[in-house]
Amino acid sequence: MAKDDFVRHRQPWKSEELAKLRTLAAKGMGLKAIAKALTRSEESVQDRAKTDGIGIAKLR
Template structure:
């Protein structure tokens, strides 16, 4: 059985925040961004909020 390495409670790296900003700027949805970053939707939404970014499609 393959196991995914979870990034549970791991700090965000600058390159991850840059990718978050890029994807959010392109109008990508929350699920799509979270999957691309291998993060939960909740973590992705919180990071965007903390860094003043807006995700246009929250679902």
């Protein structure tokens, strides 16, 4: 699967998505689970969390 196949590429973040990101991160969910719940890439979620100062649990 090529990177060009990703449909949601570079979509702006909606306020509902940001609220859900904060909620899931506060519950202690991992990056992969949050990305799946928001249907966004892990990199996108990680970048946005860093921008907004939201800490995501590092699950091992």
